[in-house]
Amino acid sequence: MRPEDLLCPTPKGLYCPPGDFYIDPLRSVARALITHGHSDHARPGHGAVMATQDTLDIMRLRCGENFAGRTQAAAYSDTVTIDGVAVTFKPAGHVLGSAQICVEKNGLRIVASGDYKDARDPTCAPFEPIPCDVFITEATFGLPVFRHAHAEVEIAKLLQSVALFPDRAHLVGAYSLGKAQRVIAMLREAGHDAPIYLHGAMEKITHHYAARGIPLGELRPVRGAKKAELAGTVTLCPPSALQELWARRFPDPVTAFASGWMRVRTRARQHGVELPLVISDHADWDGLCASIVATGASEIWVTHGEEDALVHWCETRGLRARPLRLVGYGEEETEETAADPDADDASASDERRLDDIEGADA
Amino acid sequence: MNRFAALLDRLAYQHGRNAKLRLMTDYFRTTPDPERGLALAALTGALSFRHAKPGIIRALIAERTDPTLFAMSYDYGGDLAETVALMWPASPQAQRAPAPACGGGLGRGHSTIEASDGVPLPVPPPQAGEGTLDALRQPQPTPNSEDEAPTLSAVVHTLATLGKAELPAQLARWLDALDATGRWALLKLITGGLRIGVSARLAKTAAAALGGKEADEVELIWPGLEPPYLDLFAWLEGRGEKPVARDPAPFRPVMLAHAIEEPELAALDPADFIAEWKWDGIRIQAVSGTREDGARMTRLYSRTGEEISGSFPDICGALRVDGAIDGELLIVRNGRVQSFNVLQQRLNRKSVTDKLMAEFPAHLRAYDLLAADSEDLREKPFMQRRAALEQFVTALDEPRIDISPLVPFETWTELIAARADPAAANAGLDADAIEGVMLKRRDAPYLPGRPTGLWWKWKRDPFIVDAVLMYAQRGSGKRSSYYSDYTFGVWTGGESGDELVPVGKAYFGFTDEELLQIDRFVRRNTVDRFGPVREVVHEPDQGLVFEVAFEGLQRSTRHRSGVAMRFPRISRLRWDKPPGEADRLEALEKILQRIERGRGAALVEAKV
Numbered sequence: 015m016r017p018e019d020l021l022c023p024t025p026k027g028l029y030c031p032p033g034d035f036y037i038d039p040l041r042s043v044a045r046a047l048i049t050h051g052h053s054d055h056a057r058p059g060h061g062a063v064m065a066t067q068d069t070l071d072i073m074r075l076r077c078g079e080n081f082a083g084r085t086q087a088a089a090y091s092d093t094v095t096i097d098g099v100a101v102t103f104k105p106a107g108h109v110l111g112s113a114q115i116c117v118e119k120n121g122l123r124i125v126a127s128g129d130y131k132d133a134r135d136p137t138c139a140p141f142e143p144i145p146c147d148v149f150i151t152e153a154t155f156g157l158p159v160f161r162h163a164h165a166e167v168e169i170a171k172l173l174q175s176v177a178l179f180p181d182r183a184h185l186v187g188a189y190s191l192g193k194a195q196r197v198i199a200m201l202r203e204a205g206h207d208a209p210i211y212l213h214g215a216m217e218k219i220t221h222h223y224a225a226r227g228i229p230l231g232e233l234r235p236v237r238g239a240k241k242a243e244l245a246g247t248v249t250l251c252p253p254s255a256l257q258e259l260w261a262r263r264f265p266d267p268v269t270a271f272a273s274g275w276m277r278v279r280t281r282a283r284q285h286g287v288e289l290p291l292v293i294s295d296h297a298d299w300d301g302l303c304a305s306i307v308a309t310g311a312s313e314i315w316v317t318h319g320e321e322d323a324l325v326h327w328c329e330t331r332g333l334r335a336r337p338l339r340l341v342g343y344g345e346e347e348t349e350e351t352a353a354d355p356d357a358d359d360a361s362a363s364d365e366r367r368l369d370d371i372e373g374a375d376a
Numbered sequence: 377m378n379r380f381a382a383l384l385d386r387l388a389y390q391h392g393r394n395a396k397l398r399l400m401t402d403y404f405r406t407t408p409d410p411e412r413g414l415a416l417a418a419l420t421g422a423l424s425f426r427h428a429k430p431g432i433i434r435a436l437i438a439e440r441t442d443p444t445l446f447a448m449s450y451d452y453g454g455d456l457a458e459t460v461a462l463m464w465p466a467s468p469q470a471q472r473a474p475a476p477a478c479g480g481g482l483g484r485g486h487s488t489i490e491a492s493d494g495v496p497l498p499v500p501p502p503q504a505g506e507g508t509l510d511a512l513r514q515p516q517p518t519p520n521s522e523d524e525a526p527t528l529s530a531v532v533h534t535l536a537t538l539g540k541a542e543l544p545a546q547l548a549r550w551l552d553a554l555d556a557t558g559r560w561a562l563l564k565l566i567t568g569g570l571r572i573g574v575s576a577r578l579a580k581t582a583a584a585a586l587g588g589k590e591a592d593e594v595e596l597i598w599p600g601l602e603p604p605y606l607d608l609f610a611w612l613e614g615r616g617e618k619p620v621a622r623d624p625a626p627f628r629p630v631m632l633a634h635a636i637e638e639p640e641l642a643a644l645d646p647a648d649f650i651a652e653w654k655w656d657g658i659r660i661q662a663v664s665g666t667r668e669d670g671a672r673m674t675r676l677y678s679r680t681g682e683e684i685s686g687s688f689p690d691i692c693g694a695l696r697v698d699g700a701i702d703g704e705l706l707i708v709r710n711g712r713v714q715s716f717n718v719l720q721q722r723l724n725r726k727s728v729t730d731k732l733m734a735e736f737p738a739h740l741r742a743y744d745l746l747a748a749d750s751e752d753l754r755e756k757p758f759m760q761r762r763a764a765l766e767q768f769v770t771a772l773d774e775p776r777i778d779i780s781p782l783v784p785f786e787t788w789t790e791l792i793a794a795r796a797d798p799a800a801a802n803a804g805l806d807a808d809a810i811e812g813v814m815l816k817r818r819d820a821p822y823l824p825g826r827p828t829g830l831w832w833k834w835k836r837d838p839f840i841v842d843a844v845l846m847y848a849q850r851g852s853g854k855r856s857s858y859y860s861d862y863t864f865g866v867w868t869g870g871e872s873g874d875e876l877v878p879v880g881k882a883y884f885g886f887t888d889e890e891l892l893q894i895d896r897f898v899r900r901n902t903v904d905r906f907g908p909v910r911e912v913v914h915e916p917d918q919g920l921v922f923e924v925a926f927e928g929l930q931r932s933t934r935h936r937s938g939v940a941m942r943f944p945r946i947s948r949l950r951w952d953k954p955p956g957e958a959d960r961l962e963a964l965e966k967i968l969q970r971i972e973r974g975r976g977a978a979l980v981e982a983k984v
Contacts, residue, residue: 158441159449159462163556171382178402179395257850257908261857268395269856277462278453279388286852286908288389323448330442 015120017148017313020099023338028126028150030117033099035064037115037126040342047088047101049128050112051076051191054343064088066103068111068226072191075222088113090139106130107141108295109192110223116144124148125309131294132301133165136199137192137228141297143308151306152343153319154296155274162274162298168291169200175268175289176206176248183244183264187253187271187287190216192295194250195223197272198230201248211236211244213251213260220250241265256287274298303327318343377554378525379407380415381561388572391852396574400582404609413604414528418565419579422603425535428566432544433460436551440465457567461559464551525553529604531562577680587612592629592824595681599623624665625675628700628746628754629824632679633814633831641788649815650758651783651791653803654833655741656716656811657706658723660684662740662777664695665750672696676705687728690738694776699768700746702822704780706809708739713809715971716942717930740777742769743814746822754822761822783813795834811927812836838925839967840947841866844876844955845920848898849909851883859898859910860891862946864922868937868961876914877937877961882924885945893949894920916956923948929968939964 021030027039035045038055048056048065051072056065058077063070067087074081088094088103090113095101103113106128114127125146132141155162176184188194194216201210209232212220217235224230236249245265255261256269271287274294282290297305302324306314314328314335321337328335383403390396400419404412417423437446437460450459526534531550538546547566551559564570580598581591583605589612600622601608610616664674674692676685685692688705695701707714707722714736722736745765746754753761769779781802785791791813794800799807812835820830843864851860861883865876886894897912897920904911913919928942939961 157449157452158445159453159459161462161556175386178398257857259857279455279458280453282389284907286850286856288391288395289386290389320448320452323445326444326448327442 015122017122017124020117020119020122021124021126021148021150023315023340027340027342028338030099032119033096033101033117035096038128038343040340046082047115048073049106049115049126050108052109052129052189055128058082062086064094064101066090066111066113069113070111071222072111072219075218076191102144104142104144105139107132107135107138110138110195110226110228112138114142114144116146122147124150125311126150127152127305129154129296130305131297132305133162133294133297135196135295136203137196137223141305143305145310147311148313148315149306149309149311150315150317150338151302151324152296153302153316153321153324155277155294155298156302156316156320156322156324158299158323160274160277160294160299162277162292162294165196165200165293166204168272168293169197169204172248172270172289172291173201173204173206175270176246179268180246182266182268183246184248184289185256185261185264185267185269186248186250186291187256187269187285188250188273188293189295190252191219193272193293195220195228195230196295197250197291197293198233199228202229202231206248207231208247209234211239211247211249213249213255215252215255216250236263239263253285256285306333307331377528377531377550377562378558379403380411380418380528381554381558383415384561384564384570384572385557387574390573393578396578397582397585400574400579401585404583404586409606409609410529410604411527413606413609414532416579416583416605417532417603418528418570419574420576423532423565424568425566428535428543428547430456430567432547433457433563433567436460436544436548437463457563457569458560460551461556461563464556464559525555525558526550531565532603535566575680576682583608583612587614595627595629597621598681599626623673624667624698625663625673626665627661627663627675627677627681627683629681630659630661630679630702631744631822631824631831632826633833634826634828636815636832636834638792638834641791644815646786646788646791648817648819650762650818651785651794651813651815652743652780653783653798653810654812654814654835655704655706655713655780656809657704657713657719657741659702660705660740661700661702661746662691662695663700663747665698687723688738689728690733691740691776694740694774695772696774697768697772698750699748701740701742701765701768701777702744702746703740703742703777706739706741707736709737713739713741713806715809716928738776741780742777743780744822757819757821758816759818795836810836838927838943838947839929841879841924841926841963842921842950842953842958843879843924844914844958845894845898845912845922846876846878846914847909847911848894855891858891858895860895862894862922864924865914866937866959866961866964867956874916876955878935879937879939879961879964880924880926880941880944882922882944882946885925885947886949890946890949914955917954919955921950921953921955921958922946923950929964929971931968937961937964939968 019031021028026036026041026043028037035047036043037047038049039046039060040057042059044061046060046063048063048069050056051069056069056073058081060082062084063082064086065088070085070087090103090105093100093102098119100118102116104116106112106114108129108131112128114125114130116123116125123146125144127150129152130141172184186197188197198210211234214235214237220230220233224233241263242265253271261267268289269287270289270291271285272291272293274292274296275281276290276292306328312333314333316324316335316337317340325335325337383399386399387396390399403415407415433456441463446463449463450456453459534546550562554562577591580594584591584594597619601619607616607619611618659679661677664672667673674695675683676688676691678684707719718736722732725732742765745761745768748764748768753764766779769777783794783801785794795813798810803810812833815832815834817830843866845862846865847863848859849861850856851858861881863878863881865878867874868877898910901913902910903913924944925947926941926944930940930942931938932940
């Protein structure tokens with residue numbers, strides 16, 4: 015059996031002909047296996063969806079009750095057979111509920127890893143490398159300049175800044191599913207026990223994390239908070255909100271952004287932030303390389319990101335490698351605010367919010 | 377070094393003067409000697425390293441990384457120091473124990489690996505810089521690993537004595553021991569390009585704040601101080617005497633004027649004031665003194681105290697008597713003062729050659745005398761200093777240095793006339809290089825900063841055009857949620873009829889209230905977006921007209937319109953004016969031609 019007979023890239027996403035299912039399909043399909051809840055991987059409107067219970071819950075939260083015709087929860091490490099194809103979900107360490115999907119038939123094993131990281135994250139199960147023949151990897155940070163330091167160091171940097179500027183509010187831009195909760199959990203680990211404020215677009219998902227038993231401490235909505243009350247506090251918001259009218263309700267805010275992109279200065283400057291925090295939910299260059307080696311795969315498929323450098327690296331290691339050039343992944347980040355159309359701040363138009371703020375100030 | 381690197385890193389991103397000051401003062405407070413003193417030296421540009429050229433750094437990284445990966449990475453970030461800092465392979469001695477695993481998370485590192493057929497995989501030996509298994513699975517060092525990383529003083533002292541041939545190996549050892557930010561800072565430091573938006577003055581202000589002192593107090597004693605400034609920090613922390621200024625040619629903090637407009641003159645008595653021309657050059661302080669060994673020392677300072685002697689050896693050579701002159705640096709050809717545009721051509725050149733000095737002869741037009749011989753004159757009233765200045769310059773008898781003439785007047789009406797037509801007063805052909813008049817109280821002492829009621833500047837009227845807002849960009853810092861940077865254009869004939877061509881960009885001149893109004897207009901009239909920039913509707917019957925004021929105009933090949941404005945600012949919002957009635961490029965072209973012919977005529981005609 016050739017690998018392409020078990021999983022092949024199509025315009026709709028990765029397709030498994032013998033099992034008749036797609037992994038993270040980009041358009042509506044009859045049967046979908048979903049790695050994790052980010053909107054570029056977990057789209058609504060499929061006939062049947064199989065994912066971890068956490069991912070299903072997150073999809074329900076973000077896309078509504080009727081996000082799929084039928085659902086089936088997959089437990090980590092349990093193998094389910096779909097039309098003769100053995101399917102196993104294993105933790106990917108990316109966000110709560112995230113999984114790699116391992117498909118196997120006739121002794122050929124392919125692992126579609128979705129998005130993953132091998133760095134520590136108190137909000138989700140750790141990444142487990144799975145021995146396989148073909149490893150399908152992302153390459154968001156597939157350049158050797160992306161070597162992320164420990165997130166703990168970055169959290170310390172944030173807390174140091176909070177201590178140094180007690181009269182200013184600290185606004186931390188972070189993707190609302192995963193990154194925001196990880197930052198909060200790590201602030202708690204570092205001993206920061208003051209209330210942490212949330213942008214409206216983050217409340218629901220963050221409370222869901224808390225309800226799942228992840229210690230996030232006292233959380234408060236920014237909505238309704240007095241300007242003076244926000245001095246010396248930390249607020250989590252979608253990255254785009256840093257530049258919106260919404261940010262004007264804070265006293266002299268220090269703008270921070272928690273993202274792997276902050277590793278490179280020109281990228282950090284483009285966002286105009288004052289405090290870049292290199293905290294990534296994707297594997298960095300070293301993590302990608304080490305994970306590839308750890309799977310023992312002899313063939314590597316690269317889905318999205320900086321494919322060229324990673325493919326080149328694989329080739330220098332004697333591994334067969336090819337970019338899949340799938341279009342449509344990696345867009346969660348740019349769609350961030352729009353991904354939560356039900357949240358109060360994000361839903362209003364620019365104009366309405368401007369009037370609100372002027373009204374509030376008057 | 378890692379702590380200093382962390383400071384540089386924060387400063388590089390921090391907007392706002394006060395925040396930068398607080399970061400630096402906090403660093404000075406919490407960092408021991410001599411480390412903080414060398415940091416102050418680095419921030420004030422007092423350190424320089426001779427041998428560290430980019431070629432050495434390229435060679436080092438080439439030995440350690442895959443050339444294809446390096447090329448891709450360099451192409452992505454575009455900065456050599458940063459690419460090298462990030463790609464540099466981690467070395468075993470720089471490692472730190474992994475963070476404690478808690479909360480169910482995973483520390484880095486993998487369990488035993490087997491391929492699906494059960495055969496252990498051959499693992500090729502690690503090669504640096506390509507993300508290899510064992511070395512790189514370990515965590516990157518953190519800013520806490522100060523014990524192994526070199527200190528700033530170790531770097532400075534080693535580089536001062538190191539031979540060129542030994543540099544690459546030493547550099548490699550340091551890069552091995554530092555974290556990514558430390559490597560970036562080291563490479564920026566030794567190649568001389570910190571570029572973190574901190575002036576020497578700001579760094580001194582931050583150090584002064586450590587002892588609750590003003591920057592001027594530090595500035596006064598600064599020339600006598602040497603890195604690592606142990607006596608300075610001892611004084612600031614109340615542990616030692618104030619260091620004595622031993623420098624024979626120190627900078628003295630500059631006195632500045634407040635702006636005034638015609639209606640405000642009525643409140644002043646003309647008899648209390650003298651007037652002089654405000655020359656359109658660069659305000660400088662030229663100081664000469666005698667060292668203990670008898671040698672002459674002459675220095676030129678900008679008005680912020682940055683030393684610029686190297687750029688003007690022709691002026692330095694002319695000041696052969698002990699004294700401190702406050703004056704204007706100008707270019708004078710054949711006895712005629714040239715416009716600021718001409719001066720700028722000399723400033724733009726990096727190396728000062730004989731040819732450059734002959735083509736653009738520098739001249740010092742003196743306004744004030746702060747010290748003569750070793751006597752400090754600053755406490756004396758202006759008229760006494762003026763008399764001393766006249767005596768000093770006459771005795772010097774040097775064609776490159778002359779006195780700025782007083783503008784005779786008895787009533788404000790006479791001064792108004794002189795300002796409107798300097799050529800007819802006593803400026804003659806030099807009138808084109810005058811940008812207004814200065815009013816100085818006859819009894820004013822020379823005080824640092826901008827004291828009220830003593831000196832006034834009354835600038836000539838700016839040029840004005842009506843231009844149409846085309847693009848708006850979000851500001852930074854406090855203004856990061858506001859569209860506060862505006863690109864505006866004027867009409868010109870295009871292939872398909874009249875079109876707007878951008879002629880400038882401005883981000884000040886409006887009030888906070890007006891900023892809110894423009895911001896709202898931008899958000900409601902956006903026709904396209906490019907990242908942080910919005911294109912705003914600009915049709916003949918739809919859009920916003922700005923009255924733009926500017927000080928000068930130059931030809932420019934970098935702008936599509938072919939002109940570049942000097943100090944453009946938004947002087948009025950013309951909500952009442954349809955964009956179709958805004959100015960045309962031809963109007964700017966006319967102003968430009970008149971500037972080139974002579975400024976006085978330009979102003980008169982522009983007003984008509």
